[in-house]
Amino acid sequence: MTSRRTRLRLIDRLRSEGIKNEAVLAAMLEIPRHIFMGEALASRAYENTALPIGYGQTISQPYIVARMTEALLSGGLLNTVLEIGTGSGYQAAILARLVKSVYTVERITALLIEAKSRFQELGLDNVKVQNSNGYDGWKDQAPFDGIIATAAPFEVPKVLLEQLADGGRLVIPVGDQYRQVLKLIIRQGDQFKEEQLEMVSFVPMLHGGR
Ligand code: SAH
Secondary structure, three states: OOOHHHHHHHHHHHHHOOOOOHHHHHHHHHOOHHHHOOHHHHHHOOOOOOEEEEOOEEEOOHHHHHHHHHHHHOOOOOOEEEEEOOOOOHHHHHHHOOOOEEEEEEOOHHHHHHHHHHHHHOOOOOEEEEEOOHHHOOHHHOOEEEEEEOOEOOOOOHHHHHOEEEEEEEEEEEEOOOOEEEEEEEEEOOEEEEEEEEEEOOOEOOOOOO
């Protein structure tokens, strides 16, 4: 159920859906997705689908994790990445294999505690977590080479643009509660170049801190 062969099948599927970055695919082969969810759902971990992780939140569909990670890295390797919405920790764990340092913020304390213990279990010591509101970014650690939001605001928070390094890339779903456009925004000095990737469906990025 959770064997390497099952994981390989998922990787083949991602490839057939257009994921080309071999480093991203290798990271997704290596990081076991089943430990990022409750035991009752673990048998479905290698299906290409989003799954509930409690507190009304979900672990994203593997295809979307791959697509967003690929978009984030499409300009080359990155040193520091900020993630908004740690959730289960899966996306952060994939990033941890691909960039130097991952900073991830989550508003639900219980999810963050679980995610942190998974990073420890996998020996991912380049992930730093913070229990805070993603609308504030992570000021002390800014600027970031990349920012990835896995919860959707109605519009791009200005703070996140400000916390991007020159040349940095922001991957973010933007829209209402049900459907959003996944955007790739690249900072060039004080200019922001925007590309629309595809339609997605994320949980909302909530206001009001914790
Ligand atoms: N990246 C996650 C999926 C996250 S689901 C994974 O790989 O499992 C979205 C997460 O964003 C939820 O856990 C939710 O609690 C969190 N979230 C929503 N609004 C937030 C905000 N304003 N600040 C921080 N986290 C937020």
